[in-house]
Amino acid sequence: xxxxxxxxxKEIAGYTNWRKKLILMIxxxxxxxxxxxxxxxxxxxxxxxxxxxxxxxxxxxxxxxNSLIIWQLRxxxxxxxxxxxxxxxxxxxxxxxxxxxxxxxxxILGVSAGAALGACLAIFLQYATGYFLxxxxxxxxxxxxxxxxxxxxxxxxxxxxxxxxxxLLSGVTVTFLFSAIITILIALSEKGLHSMVFWLMGDLSTxxxxxxxxxxxxxxxxxxxxxxxxxxxxxxxLGEEExxxxxxxxxxxxLRIFIIGSIIIASVVSFTGLIGFVGLVxxxxxxxxxxxxxxxxxxxxxxxxxIFLPLCDTLARTIIxxxxxxxxxxxxxxxxxxxxxxxxxxxxKNGL
Amino acid sequence: xxxxxxxxxxxxxDFSYEENHKKTLSNINxxxxxxxxxxxxxxxxxxxxxxLKIISxxxxxxxxxxxxxxxxxxxxxxxxxxxxxxxxxxETSVIFDFKVKEVVFMGRLPFISRINGExxxxxxxxxxxxxxxxxxxxxxxxxxxxxxxxxxRVFIAKALAQTPQLLLLDEFTSHLDINYKHEVVxxxxxxxxxxxxxxxxxxxDLNLASILSNHLILLNEGKIEKIGTPQEVINxxxxxxxxxxxxxxxxxxxxHIPQVII
Numbered sequence: 121x122x123x124x125x126x127x128x129x130k131e132i133a134g135y136t137n138w139r140k141k142l143i144l145m146i147x148x149x150x151x152x153x154x155x156x157x158x159x160x161x162x163x164x165x166x167x168x169x170x171x172x173x174x175x176x177x178x179x180x181x182x183x184x185x186n187s188l189i190i191w192q193l194r195x196x197x198x199x200x201x202x203x204x205x206x207x208x209x210x211x212x213x214x215x216x217x218x219x220x221x222x223x224x225x226x227x228i229l230g231v232s233a234g235a236a237l238g239a240c241l242a243i244f245l246q247y248a249t250g251y252f253l254x255x256x257x258x259x260x261x262x263x264x265x266x267x268x269x270x271x272x273x274x275x276x277x278x279x280x281x282x283x284x285x286x287x288l289l290s291g292v293t294v295t296f297l298f299s300a301i302i303t304i305l306i307a308l309s310e311k312g313l314h315s316m317v318f319w320l321m322g323d324l325s326t327x328x329x330x331x332x333x334x335x336x337x338x339x340x341x342x343x344x345x346x347x348x349x350x351x352x353x354x355x356x357x358l359g360e361e362e363x364x365x366x367x368x369x370x371x372x373x374x375l376r377i378f379i380i381g382s383i384i385i386a387s388v389v390s391f392t393g394l395i396g397f398v399g400l401v402x403x404x405x406x407x408x409x410x411x412x413x414x415x416x417x418x419x420x421x422x423x424x425x426x427i428f429l430p431l432c433d434t435l436a437r438t439i440i441x442x443x444x445x446x447x448x449x450x451x452x453x454x455x456x457x458x459x460x461x462x463x464x465x466x467x468x469k470n471g472l
Numbered sequence: 473x474x475x476x477x478x479x480x481x482x483x484x485x486d487f488s489y490e491e492n493h494k495k496t497l498s499n500i501n502x503x504x505x506x507x508x509x510x511x512x513x514x515x516x517x518x519x520x521x522x523x524l525k526i527i528s529x530x531x532x533x534x535x536x537x538x539x540x541x542x543x544x545x546x547x548x549x550x551x552x553x554x555x556x557x558x559x560x561x562x563e564t565s566v567i568f569d570f571k572v573k574e575v576v577f578m579g580r581l582p583f584i585s586r587i588n589g590e591x592x593x594x595x596x597x598x599x600x601x602x603x604x605x606x607x608x609x610x611x612x613x614x615x616x617x618x619x620x621x622x623x624x625r626v627f628i629a630k631a632l633a634q635t636p637q638l639l640l641l642d643e644f645t646s647h648l649d650i651n652y653k654h655e656v657v658x659x660x661x662x663x664x665x666x667x668x669x670x671x672x673x674x675x676x677d678l679n680l681a682s683i684l685s686n687h688l689i690l691l692n693e694g695k696i697e698k699i700g701t702p703q704e705v706i707n708x709x710x711x712x713x714x715x716x717x718x719x720x721x722x723x724x725x726x727x728h729i730p731q732v733i734i
Contacts, residue, residue, distance in 0.1 A: 222567065367582040412574075
């Protein structure tokens with residue numbers, strides 16, 4: 121009670137700082153997202169004046185062509201990129217926490233390989249059988265992702281336990297197994313090669329409002345649920361035994377985050393393909409900005425992802441317009457040097 | 473058999489890491505009451521850490537039972553155990569650059585609702601814990617940038633923030649300088665006096681064990697070789713049998729308790 125009297129009740133050893141940080145990040149982040157998304161809307165093959173874009177958004181302009189470009193092409197694509205950025209960055213951050221491994225990314229537990237196998241199989245079958253399967257590609261990808269989640273879980277669990285090494289190893293093994301099959305499919309399918317490679321490097325060009333409706337729910341709800349595991353993830357940062365001593369049920373925590381994270385990633389990846397590096401790098405940038413406390417770090421990751429990916433996608437579709445570069449190439453081109461820089465800066469510390 | 477709300481009681485405890493494997497601990501029996509400090513000593517591999525892990529609920533005994541403050545340990549979830557037991561680990565491996573105050577605050581986790589969040593009281597308890605363990609000045613420092621001894625103090629503060637009734641220490645003195653060892657002795661005596669809790673500690677340092685403990689357990693190959701006051705346990709004949717070499721034991725000139733010299 122002594123400190124309660126002496127100090128302003130809200131400033132005990134600076135413990136409330138995380139709330140201030142969080143609110144600041146949310147305000148700053150939301151503001152940036154609006155600005156960035158608007159800037160991204162301005163880029164494209166057809167040049168449309170920013171004033172015209174604003175009036176299209178307000179609904180006061182009725183130019184049919186421009187309206188189509190903005191509302192059916194550019195805007196859904198930017199929103200899809202935003203959601204994908206949120207999903208990859210949040211799940212990446214949470215996976216780094218449950219696996220106690222700063223090098224973990226959302227794809228490390230095999231979901232992406234399953235989705236990729238499904239997608240490549242759809243493309244392969246389309247050229248082999250002549251059926252037009254492109255509209256069903258997300259369904260194939262989702263099935264593949266679910267299959268890999270199941271496989272990883274079944275191989276990793278030891279009598280209803282989910283040990284750390286087992287989870288990592290089975291994730292990596294399933295990824296290798298599926299990659300091998302993908303390689304065979306690529307080798308066998310000459311015509312589908314371009315589509316497969318494009319899908320494997322990430323492709324947001326097919327984004328539309330229907331897809332966004334499907335993706336929004338798992339991404340937003342899943343990421344919000346993650347927020348309530350923040351304190352448990354903090355405890356796990358101290359060590360597995362330490363977390364147990366603090367009453368954190370590690371098995372349950374791992375299982376929940378693995379399943380929820382995999383569903384979030386599966387839903388996104390099925391529509392966008394594999395976009396690398398975002399889920400690995402963004403959480404580290406978030407930690408540098410706001411510290412490792414997951415209560416602030418996870419929302420910050422989500423916001424940074426939501427800013428970073430629309431920017432990368434805009435670059436991907438404008439640099440060599442009217443052709444496109446796969447977005448995965450852009451994120452890796454920007455992400456890798458940033459990450460190397462961070463690693464070198466932090467190499468003197470143990471923590472990362 | 474008296475069932476008392478103020479004791480920790482271990483009955484006929486056996487433990488082996490794998491079934492049909494050599495027992496790591498066998499036939500362990502003892503009890504400690506509130507306000508007492510129990511030291512566990514013994515050579516490397518004698519089962520000290522294993523015994524602490526069983527008492528903290530991380531490992532399940534193969535046979536026997538543990539009763540803590542009138543409740544059977546096997547019936548309690550780790551969430552419940554964490555509300556009255558805290559542990560100062562031997563080694564820590566923190567990932568990510570947490571601040572000292574954030575690490576100490578994690579001691580409050582067993583009491584914080586994940587939906588409603590923490591209260592001002594949780595902050596006060598954490599702050600007070602840092603003050604008691606003399607690490608308030610480190611509060612804003614990165615946990616990876618402080619010394620081994622300072623880190624130990626931080627983890628003691630974290631354990632205190634958990635407001636334990638049962639405090640388990642695993643060879644916590646290994647990183648401490650002589651001046652801080654002296655501090656630690658005073659500190660834990662004060663904690664015992666004020667909080668009336670049970671402290672059980674595994675020791676590598678026999679002399680510190682002798683100074684701090686009300687009772688000592690000497691483990692040898694998973695069995696209790698001798699249990700009693702430091703005067704009863706620290707004895708040339710017993711030590712020769714357990715450690716294989718005959719030490720010289722003298723009485724501490726001020727405290728009048730046995731001290732082992734080479």
